[in-house]
Structure formats: C-alpha cells, structure tokens
Amino acid sequence: MSRHSQYQTIWQRLHLDLPLLLGLLAVMIFGLFVIYSASGEDLEMMERQLFRMLLSLGIMFTMAQINPEALKRWALPIYLAGIVLLLGVHFFGEINKGAQRWLNLGFMEFQPSELIKLAFPITMAWYISKFPLPPKKRYLAGAAVILLVPTLLIAKQPDLGTSILVAASGIFVLFLSGMSWAILGSFTVAVLAFLPILWYFLMHDYQRTRVLTLLDPEQDPLGAGYHIIQSKIAIGSGGLWGKGWLDGTQSQLEFIPERHTDFIFAVIGEEFGLVGSILLLIMYLYIIGRGLVIASQAQTSFARLLAGSITLTFFVYVFVNIGMVSGILPVVGVPLPLVSYGGTSMLTLMTGFGILMSIHTHRRFVDR
Amino acid sequence: MHDHAAEASLFKRRALFTFFSVFALLSVLVVNLYHLQVESYKDYATRSNDNRIRVVPIAPSRGLIYDRNGVLLAENLPFYSLDLVPEKISNMSETLDELGKLIEISEDERETFTEALKFHRRFKPLTLKNQLTEEQVAIFSVNQHLFPGITVEAGLKRNYPFGPQITHVLGYVGKINIRDRAQLERSDLWKNYAATKDIGKQGVEKFYESLLHGKPGHLEEEVNNRGRAIRTLRIVPPEPGQDIYLTLDLKLQQKAVELLSGLRGSIVAIDPRDGGVLAMVSSPSYDPNQFVQGINNKDYSALLNDKSRPLINRATQGQYAPASTIKPHLALLGLDEKAITEHTRVWDPGFWQIPGVERKYRDWKRWGHGWVNVYNAITESCDTFFYELAYKVGVDHIARFMEQFGFGQNTGIDIFEESAGNMPSKEWKRLKYNQAWYIGDTISVGIGQGYWTATPLQLANAVGIMANKGRRFPPHLLRSVKNNTTTVDSPINELPPIELKNARNWNIINEAMRQTAHKSRFTDAPYTAAMKTGTAQVIGVAENTKYDASKIAEHFRDNALVVAYAPFEDPKIVISVVMENAGWGGANAGPVARAILDEYMLRDTWKTTP
Numbered sequence: 001m002s003r004h005s006q007y008q009t010i011w012q013r014l015h016l017d018l019p020l021l022l023g024l025l026a027v028m029i030f031g032l033f034v035i036y037s038a039s040g041e042d043l044e045m046m047e048r049q050l051f052r053m054l055l056s057l058g059i060m061f062t063m064a065q066i067n068p069e070a071l072k073r074w075a076l077p078i079y080l081a082g083i084v085l086l087l088g089v090h091f092f093g094e095i096n097k098g099a100q101r102w103l104n105l106g107f108m109e110f111q112p113s114e115l116i117k118l119a120f121p122i123t124m125a126w127y128i129s130k131f132p133l134p135p136k137k138r139y140l141a142g143a144a145v146i147l148l149v150p151t152l153l154i155a156k157q158p159d160l161g162t163s164i165l166v167a168a169s170g171i172f173v174l175f176l177s178g179m180s181w182a183i184l185g186s187f188t189v190a191v192l193a194f195l196p197i198l199w200y201f202l203m204h205d206y207q208r209t210r211v212l213t214l215l216d217p218e219q220d221p222l223g224a225g226y227h228i229i230q231s232k233i234a235i236g237s238g239g240l241w242g243k244g245w246l247d248g249t250q251s252q253l254e255f256i257p258e259r260h261t262d263f264i265f266a267v268i269g270e271e272f273g274l275v276g277s278i279l280l281l282i283m284y285l286y287i288i289g290r291g292l293v294i295a296s297q298a299q300t301s302f303a304r305l306l307a308g309s310i311t312l313t314f315f316v317y318v319f320v321n322i323g324m325v326s327g328i329l330p331v332v333g334v335p336l337p338l339v340s341y342g343g344t345s346m347l348t349l350m351t352g353f354g355i356l357m358s359i360h361t362h363r364r365f366v367d368r
Numbered sequence: 369m370h371d372h373a374a375e376a377s378l379f380k381r382r383a384l385f386t387f388f389s390v391f392a393l394l395s396v397l398v399v400n401l402y403h404l405q406v407e408s409y410k411d412y413a414t415r416s417n418d419n420r421i422r423v424v425p426i427a428p429s430r431g432l433i434y435d436r437n438g439v440l441l442a443e444n445l446p447f448y449s450l451d452l453v454p455e456k457i458s459n460m461s462e463t464l465d466e467l468g469k470l471i472e473i474s475e476d477e478r479e480t481f482t483e484a485l486k487f488h489r490r491f492k493p494l495t496l497k498n499q500l501t502e503e504q505v506a507i508f509s510v511n512q513h514l515f516p517g518i519t520v521e522a523g524l525k526r527n528y529p530f531g532p533q534i535t536h537v538l539g540y541v542g543k544i545n546i547r548d549r550a551q552l553e554r555s556d557l558w559k560n561y562a563a564t565k566d567i568g569k570q571g572v573e574k575f576y577e578s579l580l581h582g583k584p585g586h587l588e589e590e591v592n593n594r595g596r597a598i599r600t601l602r603i604v605p606p607e608p609g610q611d612i613y614l615t616l617d618l619k620l621q622q623k624a625v626e627l628l629s630g631l632r633g634s635i636v637a638i639d640p641r642d643g644g645v646l647a648m649v650s651s652p653s654y655d656p657n658q659f660v661q662g663i664n665n666k667d668y669s670a671l672l673n674d675k676s677r678p679l680i681n682r683a684t685q686g687q688y689a690p691a692s693t694i695k696p697h698l699a700l701l702g703l704d705e706k707a708i709t710e711h712t713r714v715w716d717p718g719f720w721q722i723p724g725v726e727r728k729y730r731d732w733k734r735w736g737h738g739w740v741n742v743y744n745a746i747t748e749s750c751d752t753f754f755y756e757l758a759y760k761v762g763v764d765h766i767a768r769f770m771e772q773f774g775f776g777q778n779t780g781i782d783i784f785e786e787s788a789g790n791m792p793s794k795e796w797k798r799l800k801y802n803q804a805w806y807i808g809d810t811i812s813v814g815i816g817q818g819y820w821t822a823t824p825l826q827l828a829n830a831v832g833i834m835a836n837k838g839r840r841f842p843p844h845l846l847r848s849v850k851n852n853t854t855t856v857d858s859p860i861n862e863l864p865p866i867e868l869k870n871a872r873n874w875n876i877i878n879e880a881m882r883q884t885a886h887k888s889r890f891t892d893a894p895y896t897a898a899m900k901t902g903t904a905q906v907i908g909v910a911e912n913t914k915y916d917a918s919k920i921a922e923h924f925r926d927n928a929l930v931v932a933y934a935p936f937e938d939p940k941i942v943i944s945v946v947m948e949n950a951g952w953g954g955a956n957a958g959p960v961a962r963a964i965l966d967e968y969m970l971r972d973t974w975k976t977t978p
Contacts, residue, residue: 133375176386178378233419236404236412249420253592274405281394288390292383301372304379308386315390322397326404 015064015361017294023287024338024353028053030280031339037246038260038267039341045260049341056350063354067362068303071355075122079146082119085112086153113162114348116150120166121313122355124173125305133301134178143174158204161332165316172312173305176295211330227257232327235269235277242273260341262333265325284318284337287311294360303359310352317349421601422591425562428582429524431609433538433572435618436644436847442538442573444524448500450508452481455490456517463515464496470511471504473497493519499661526566526573526660530618532653533625536681537616537645537845539571539783540656560584563606569659571681572614572845575782579849582609611850615644623967624649627960633947634682634824637964640832640933640942642860643841645781646968647943648825650682684779684786687821688946691902692749692953693931694770694816694827696834696877698757699742701769703873707760710876713739716752722759722807729755729811732903746880746900747887751815758814763805766813767793772866773830774842775822781843789826792819817905828944831931834881835898835939837874838866882936889958895969898939899932899961901953925949930957934965941968 011018032046032053039045089112124146131139147170155163175184199208234250243249248270251259256266269277291311298304317337323329325336335345404412433442450471457463464478473496481496488494496518500508505520512518526541528534544552544567552558552567561567563584568574585606590598617637624635628651637647654671663671671679680686702708718736719728731737731751737744745753758766771777776791790796792813794805812818822830825843833840840863848857868874881898890897904927928950933942943964950956 132371133378172386176379176382178375178382230419232404233412233415235401236408237416239405239409239413249590250416253420253590253598255419255592269401269405274401277401277405278398281398285391285394289387292387296376296380296383301375301379304376308379308383312386312390315393319393319397323400326397326400328396328400 012361014061015357016061017290017357017360020287020290020294020353020357020360023283023290024350027280027283027287027338030283033245034264034268034271034339035260035341037248037271038251038264040252040254041246045341052342052346056346059347060350060354060357063351064357064361066354066358068300068306068355068359071122071306071358072126072302075119075126078115078119079123079150082112082116083149083153086116086150088112089157090153111344113150113154113157113159113166114344116154117162117166117169117313117348118351120146120150121169121173121309122306124170125302125309128173128177129300129302129305134180135174137183140174140179140183143170146170155198155202158202158207159333160203160207161320161334164320164332165313165334168316169309169313172309176305176308176312177301207330207332227263227331228327230255230257231263231266231325234266235326238270238273238276240274242269242271242276245271247271262321262331262335262340263325264340265322265336268339269326280339281318281322284315288315288318291356294356297363298359299363307356307359310356314349314352317345420590420592422589422597424587424589426585426587426603426606427563427565428584428606429608430526430541430566431580431582431850432611433580434611434613435616435621436613436646437617438613439618441528441530441534441614441616441618443527443529445527446522447498447525448505449495449521449523450497450500451493451495451519451521453490453493453517453519454485454488460485463518467496467515467518470507471497471500493521495521528656528660530622531655531657533622533649534616534618535571535653535656536650536683536785537571537614537621537648537783538656539573539575539785540569540659541566541573542569542659543662566660570656570785571783572612574784576612576846579612580609583607613847613850613855614845615639615642615646615847616648616845617646617968619971620647620964620968621649623647624964625651625653627963628947631947631950632676632682633945633950634686635943635945635960635964636683636824636828637941637943637968638828638832638843640835640841640939643829643832643843644847645825645843645845646941647964648683648845650680650686652676652678654678681783681785682946682948683824684781684783686823686946687787687789688824688927688929689818689820689904690775690816690822690827691904691927691929692751692816693900693902693929693944694820694822694830695746695749695754695902696881696900697770697773697830698754698761698766698814698816699746699880700834700868700873700877701761701766702757703742703876704868704870705761705765707757708742710742713741714745714750714753714756716740716750718752720752720755720811722811727808742876743880743883746877747884749901754814755811758810759807763810763813764793764795766810767791767796770830773833774826774840775820775830779823779825779829779843781825782845786825787823789822790819816902824944824946827929827931827946828942831900831933831944832939832942833866834874834878835933835942836865837871837878838868840865878936885932885936888954889962890965893934893962893966893969895934895965896936897932897934897965898936899930899958901958902929902931903927903951903953904929906949925951926953928953928955928957930954930961932961932965934969941965 032050035049036046124143127142127146128135147167151163151167154166230250234248234256237250248267250256250270251267256263259267268280288311291307291314295304295307295311298307314337317334320329320332320334321336324331335342337349338346429444432440435441464473467473477497481494484494500520508520528538543565544561548567549558552561560581560583564581568577568580573580583606585604587603588601590601592598620637624647628635628649631651633651635647635649636645638645658667716731716737718734719730721728737748737750740748740750740753744750770791776789778786778788797803797805809818813820829843842861842863846858848855878898881900882896885897885899889899906924906926928947930945930953931943933939943961945957945960947957
C-alpha cells in the first residue's frame with residue numbers, strides 16, 4: 001500500500017491531506033457566496049471573510065507541520081493556562097450582551113474558551129491514551145475532572161454553546177477510547193439527572209426562555225420566538241430548489257436575525273432550497289467521513305482519539321447549528337462551521353483540521 | 369501494556385459506529401428540512417410573502433359633476449402639501465426655522481406637526497403644511513436642494529367653483545368620520561375607502577356617493593423587516609368615479625340666487641315634462657368649500673347658530689303653509705266632486721260663516737269680492753269661495769286628493785335632505801294630538817293654512833302635475849351618468865297619472881291660472897304663462913283685526929309664495945317661489961316668478977336646451 005512505500009507525493013511533503021483540503025475549500029467557497037448574499041451584497045464583508053479564510057488556511061498549514069507528539073507534550077500546560085485564563089475571565093472579563101466571555105489583553109480581546117476548545121481534547125486524548133484501552137473505571141475520575149472544570153467555567157460565563165462543544169469533544173474521546181457501554185449508559189443517566197440542576201441553578205433567564213421558545217415559538221412571535229419563526233419561514237419558503245442566490249426575500253429584507261452569522265443556514269435554506277441544503281450536508285458528511293478515516297488510520301491511540309474528537313466536534317457544530325436554525329434545537333450560540341461570518345471559530349476549527357493533517361502526514365515518522 | 373492491534377480495531381469499530389450515528393443524525397436534519405421545505409412549503413411561502421409584501425391602496429379620483437349644459441359644478445383641484453421624512457432630517461427644529469424663512473409656517477402648524485411626529489414612523493413622510501399656494505410651491509422648489517427629506521406632494525381636493533350658489537343641491541364632501549365609517553362597514557363598502565379621505569356628506573355628493581367614488585387601486589410594494597418600502601412590485605390603477613350630469617341649469621340657478629340675495633326663501637324650477645329640477649335655491653346659503661378644507665369650530669358654530677338657518681335646504685326641508693297657491697288644486701277637487709261647477713256663483717260679503725255658527729271667517733278683501741265663480745275665485749284668490757268649498761268637500765276628501773299631488777310625503781328627490789311636510793286629516797289629528805277634528809280646521813285647510821304644510825319642492829311638483837293635466841314625473845336631479853366614454857341617460861320615472869272623473873276640469877283650472885298670470889304680472893309677457901300667488905300667515909290674525917305688515921316684527925310678517933309655469937300651451941318650466949316674511953305674495957314673490965320665467969323663456973339659447 002502506498003503509505004508503506006518510500007514514495008512521497010508533494011502533498012505529503014507539505015503535510016497536507018488533499019481530500020480533506022478539497023472538502024474544506026468547497027465548503028469555504030460555498031460559504032463566501034452565501035456571505036455575499038447574506039451581507040446584503042457587501043463586498044467588503046466578503047473580503048474580510050476571505051482574509052480570515054486565508055489566515056485560517058495559513059494556521060492550518062502551520063499546525064500540519066507540527067508533529068503530534070509535540071502537541072502531546074504541550075497539551076497539559078496549555079490546558080492549565082486555559083483554565084487560569086477562564087478564571088481570569090470570571091473575575092476580570094468584559095461583559096457583553098449579558099455574557100462574560102472576553103478577556104481584554106490590552107492590545108486585543110480574546111476568548112479563552114476558544115483556547116480550551118483546542119487544548120481540551122488534546123489533554124483528554126493524552127490522558128486517556130496513557131492507559132491501556134478500553135480505559136478502566138478508576139481512570140475516569142481524572143477524566144471527569146479534566147472535563148468538568150472547563151465545561152462548568154464556560155457554562156458559567158454563560159456560553160452554553162461552547163460548553164456543549166467542549167463537553168462533547170471530551171465525551172467523544174471517552175467514547176472512541178472504547179469505554180464500555182454500561183459506563184456510557186450510566187454517564188448518560190448522570191447527565192440527564194444534571195439537567196434539572198442546570199435548568200434551575202445554572203441557566204440564565206434568557207437561556208430558559210430560549211428553550212421554552214423552542215418548544216413553542218409561535219407563543220411569543222414578536223419576542224423570543226421571532227428569530228426561530230422568521231428563520232423557519234425563510235427555510236420553509238425556500239422549497240425544493242430555493243428562491244435563488246441573492247433572491248431570498250427573508251434574508252435580503254432582513255427578516256432573518258443574525259443572517260450572516262449564527263442564522264446563515266436560514267439564508268442557505270431560503271436561497272438554495274432543500275437541494276442546496278442537502279448538498280451542503282453532503283459536503284460536511286464528506287469532511288467528517290474523511291476525518292474519521294484519518295483517525296482510523298492513525299498509528300497511536302493518542303492520535304486516533306484526538307483526530308476522532310476534532311472531527312466529531314466539527315459534526316456537533318454542524319448538527320447544533322442547523323438544528324437550532326431549523327427549529328429542532330434550542331438557540332445556543334454555535335456558528336455554522338466554515339460558513340458563518342466571523343473569525344474566531346474558523347481559526348479554531350482550521351487549527352483542528354491542521355492537527356488532523358499533521359496526524360495523517362506524520363505517520364511514518366511516529367515512533368511506536 | 370498497550371495492545372496496539374486490539375486498540376486500533378476497537379477504535380475502528382467505534383469510529384464506524386460513530387460514522388453511522390453521524391449519518392443518522394444528519395438524516396434527522398434532512399427529514400426536518402424536508403418537512404419544512406416540501407411538506408409545509410405552501411404555508412411558509414405564504415407567510416414569507418405576507419412578511420414582505422405590503423399593499424398600499426390608491427384612492428380613485430372622484431367623479432365630476434356637471435350641469436345639464438356641461439358646465440363643471442364640482443371638480444377635483446390639485447393641492448400641494450409640504451411633507452417631511454423625519455429620519456432624513458438631522459436637526460428638526462433648525463430645519464423648521466430655516467423653512468419658516470421661505471414659507472410661512474404658523475405656530476399652530478408647527479405645534480401640530482411636532483406633536484404628530486412623536487407617534488410617527490421615522491421613514492414615512494409627514495405633512496407639515498397643507499394648501500400651499502402656487503407661489504409657495506415655486507419658492508420651495510427653487511430651494512429644495514437645501515432641504516433633503518422635504519418634498520412637495522400633490523393631491524386632489526374637491527372644489528366647488530360656484531361656491532354658495534349650488535350648495536344645497538350639490539352638498540359637499542368632508543373627512544370620513546366615525547359614523548360614515550360605521551355606515552360603510554355595514555354596507556361592506558369600507559374596503560373601497562382604504563385610501564379615500566373624503567366622502568359625500570350632503571346633497572348630490574352624498575346621494576350619488578357610490579357613483580362618484582369609484583374603485584380604489586393598489587400598489588404592491590416590497591418592504592423590509594422595519595416596514596420600509598424597498599421596491600414596487602405591481603400597480604393596479606384605481607377606477608375613477610363616474611362623472612354625472614345634473615338636470616340643473618346653472619344660468620337659471622344663478623338667476624334664482626341673484627333674485628333671493630339678501631332674503632330668506634327658496635326657488636324651485638322643474639321641467640314638468642320629465643321632472644328634472646332646473647334650479648333649486650335655498651337662501652341664505654354658505655360656501656361648501658370651507659367644509660372640504662375642514663371648517664374650524666368657530667365658523668361652524670356661527671353657521672349653526674345663524675338665525676337665518678343657512679344650513680337648512682329650504683327648498684326640500686322648509687315646511688310652509690302653501691296658502692292660496694293650492695287654491696287651483698282645491699277648485700279642481702270641487703269641480704271633480706261636483707261640489708261646484710264651472711258656473712257656480714258664490715256671494716262674498718267679505719267673510720264666511722259656518723252655517724249656524726256666529727264666528728266669521730274673513731276674506732283677505734275686507735269688503736268682499738261680490739259674486740265669484742271658479743275663475744275669479746282663483747284670479748282674485750277669493751277666500752270665501754274656498755271656505756265654502758272646503759266645508760262642502762270635507763278634510764279627509766281633500767287629504768286623499770292632495771296626496772295624489774304629492775303633499776304630505778317625500779317627493780323622492782335624489783338628495784337625502786327632504787321633509788314630507790304635512791297633509792292633515794281627521795285620523796292624522798287624532799293620532800298626533802289625540803284631539804277631534806273641528807270644522808274650523810277644515811276651513812283653514814281650504815285656504816292652504818292651518819295644519820297643512822308643504823315644501824317649495826312639493827309645491828312646484830304639485831303645480832307641475834296640474835300643468836301636465838295629471839301626468840306625474842317625480843322631481844329628480846340626475847340627468848345622465850358618464851361611463852368611460854358613453855353617457856347613459858338616467859331613466860325617467862313616471863307615476864301613473866291622476867285620473868279625473870271629467871278630464872275637462874284640468875282645462876278649467878289651468879285656464880283660471882293662465883288668467884291669473886295675464887291679468888297681473890304677465891300682462892306684457894311675450895310668452896304665455898300660468899300662475900297663482902299665496903300669502904301665508906305666520907301668526908294667526910285675530911277676528912276683525914287688520915293685518916298691517918309695517919307694524920309687525922319682520923319674522924312675524926307673512927310669507928310670500930308664487931307658483932307658475934310657462935308656456936301655457938306646452939309647459940316647459942314650472943316654478944315655486946317662497947320668500948319668508950316678505951309680505952304680500954303677489955306683490956313680492958310675483959316679480960321674482962316673472963324674472964325667473966323671463967330668464968328661462970327669453971334666453972337666446974333656450975331652444976338648444978332640450
């Protein structure tokens with residue numbers, strides 16, 4: 001097989017995985033067109049998004065050059081630094097829209113939760129892969145601490161979307177490590193038992209209304225239900241083939257809230273219809289599939305778990321975002337990956353894909 | 369410690385499971401999207417259109433009103449208003465100050481505007497000043513570049529070029545009020561008024577509202593989430609109201625206005641051949657245009673409290689004792705019931721007594737008319753002759769006969785402002801006053817006084833039927849309606865004619881009226897005419913006292929009345945004149961009747977007037 005041969009392609013020398021790269025570029029280019037439409041044909045916004053994409057691709061390329069073994073060494077320090085910064089946000093952070101997420105570093109604003117999003121799965125994969133797999137129950141206490149500390153800190157900000165993403169990435173590591181179904185089952189029960197505590201003690205009023213609104217958006221059509229109703233109208237009125245690029249009345253006339261950021265999928269649904277939405281989902285499925293293939297072909301448990309976790313976190317983005325915009329999940333602030341306008345999440349995601357490429361292209365040099 | 373092969377295969381199993389889970393969850397998304405975009409597509413598409421499309425109604429232009437010769441009586445004039453779009457003006461009070469230097473803006477206008485601004489959407493234009501003059505429009509247009517967000521908007525406003533001359537016929541339009549709205553809603557017409565501001569309030573404008581109004585059009589425009597118009601999608605033009613032609617003859621109307629100027633009273637002229645009203649004047653009048661522009665409270669209460677009651681249409685709402693003007697009709701009844709004959713002679717000593725009763729009913733001529741027959745009873749208006757006639761015929765008989773001539777009921781003229789007057793009978797008095805009918809009541813009715821009241825329109829109508837020898841055309845104002853390019857004459861309504869036992873009796877009475885005209889006012893007229901005057905007492909004159917007009921306060925003086933028609937052989941015009949508190953009918957209203965008939969009969973153009 002080719003991976004055992006001494007022959008290296010140009011892509012392997014650049015540490016890039018061509019199938020994955022093509023998938024990512026396809027979604028990004030599609031996203032650029034959507035941003036142009038969703039911004040009300042604002043070329044400047046499109047340019048800024050393009051700049052962010054190029055920057056993200058640069059970071060992905062950089063990350064691809066770093067040997068995964070180096071990440072393993074740096075995982076714990078970065079994770080701990082992230083926790084410290086989260087505590088810093090808790091005490092000194094800037095409040096914006098009722099949430100305390102930003103840390104003003106003087107020269108730039110910075111969201112430590114984004115750092116945790118990256119450092120956390122690495123740390124988790126590092127911790128779990130130290131032990132023979134499937135992991136024994138006694139190691140789970142450590143995993144729980146690694147998982148709960150950042151998750152709760154982020155949920156407290158409050159940033160429910162990110163805390164879900166972080167928790168999910170940790171749980172994926174545990175799941176992929178081969179944890180027994182019995183433990184997974186009891187864990188699920190524990191999470192369900194935690195829900196009432198979450199509802200009554202941890203959730204803010206606006207988050208509770210979001211959930212209630214989800215259950216019956218028509219109840220408050222001008223208030224909290226407005227976003228969901230308008231975005232469902234947009235998607236539904238797109239029909240099978242959509243109203244056409246730039247011709248979505250819901251989006252062009254600004255009935256869709258946050259139309260170029262979190263709710264951009266409503267623009268896609270309206271302008272490209274069911275066919276366009278399914279095409280986008282196929283592109284995402286392709287990326288996820290390729291990510292899982294990369295994970296499966298990785299040579300160490302650490303690499304496997306990390307690659308799998310990164311890939312599945314990407315899936316959580318897709319599922320939670322489209323689910324909330326189309327009205328089957330509550331509105332939590334999760335962007336549509338690689339399409340929504342905005343830099344932070346794209347940088348984080350592309351860093352992850354850089355790690356995936358690194359795992360795939362550094363295999364032969366990995367010391368077992 | 370690590371079993372690499374086992375760990376790798378465990379991972380592969382888990383990864384495969386994960387992939388299928390991912391596939392399943394994405395399928396859930398697809399199923400939900402299918403539900404939204406295919407199954408519920410119609411519902412959401414409708415809601416999306418409801419979101420974005422705003423329908424803006426466009427008012428139709430109101431139909432015009434012409435007289436019978438095509439003279440424009442009610443028109444739509446462009447008017448200009450100064451509109452401001454608040455969001456385009458950065459400093460409102462400064463802008464208003466600057467604007468005030470060019471165009472006078474009163475404190476009132478400014479205050480009203482500032483107040484309205486608070487409840488106004490910022491991107492919608494708001495009117496600052498109405499009724500700009502041409503000069504103001506010109507001044508502003510030159511300086512418009514200094515005032516972004518301010519525009520001169522044009523609209524249409526009803527205008528009555530002849531002002532107060534035709535008010536009581538045309539009526540006027542005014543702002544739709546709550547009552548108008550409720551009425552439109554009841555008749556399911558409110559939807560037609562979405563863009564309309566004014567509605568017919570009185571007269572023809574009200575009666576023919578449905579013809580004149582037209583159907584609104586609309587404009588579909590796309591709006592964004594803040595209601596701002598983005599672009600126009602479709603325009604359905606409004607259907608303008610229909611133009612109508614009245615039977616009115618403006619020249620005659622103006623002559624009548626002139627004759628009544630400064631007086632209280634009414635003149636009605638009807639073409640007896642079809643019932644078309646040629647002129648209908650109620651004096652004093654008022655300018656209807658002030659109601660179109662929105663009359664202020666002070667002016668309105670002045671009109672309302674004016675003792676000469678300008679708001680009343682005397683021609684159709686004024687209820688007067690017909691007095692001697694109905695003597696011909698009573699004589700006709702006497703002849704036809706054989707209470708008298710053409711040759712019956714009655715001795716008039718200056719009074720009449722109910723047989724066996726002391727009380728004397730005085731004739732207007734103190735020393736009496738001597739021997740009178742039906743002809744000089746009418747030409748000289750002998751009261752005694754008619755006291756006896758009424759006594760012989762009886763009030764119920766009189767009432768039944770006079771009802772055929774339209775007394776005591778609405779003529780059905782095509783305006784809503786009409787009163788029925790009163791035609792008394794024994795039954796009527798019992799119902800109304802719960803009192804028995806006295807013979808004395810009948811005697812008063814015999815000379816058109818007492819409980820008998822009639823409107824000037826009823827008088828003209830009744831005389832028209834006389835001139836027509838029984839043919840009855842109810843009076844009306846609408847002559848034809850213009851539909852796009854074709855003019856459709858409005859159908860002539862004719863009631864079944866009055867059948868006399870002896871049709872020759874028509875000739876006797878008409879001849880008596882001809883003699884009345886030509887022995888007095890029309891002696892030198894170059895055309896034939898027939899007439900009858902009347903003098904109605906406003907207060908009762910006690911027995912054996914003399915009525916002296918000069919010693920009585922004006923509003924207690926007698927009303928002067930005349931009815932007449934011409935030409936005698938083939939009547940083309942019949943008139944009634946009522947002049948309140950003018951005194952003696954023959955002396956005061958007679959010349960007015962002559963002047964009206966002269967105007968109509970002697971004009972160069974009358975032959976072209978069908």
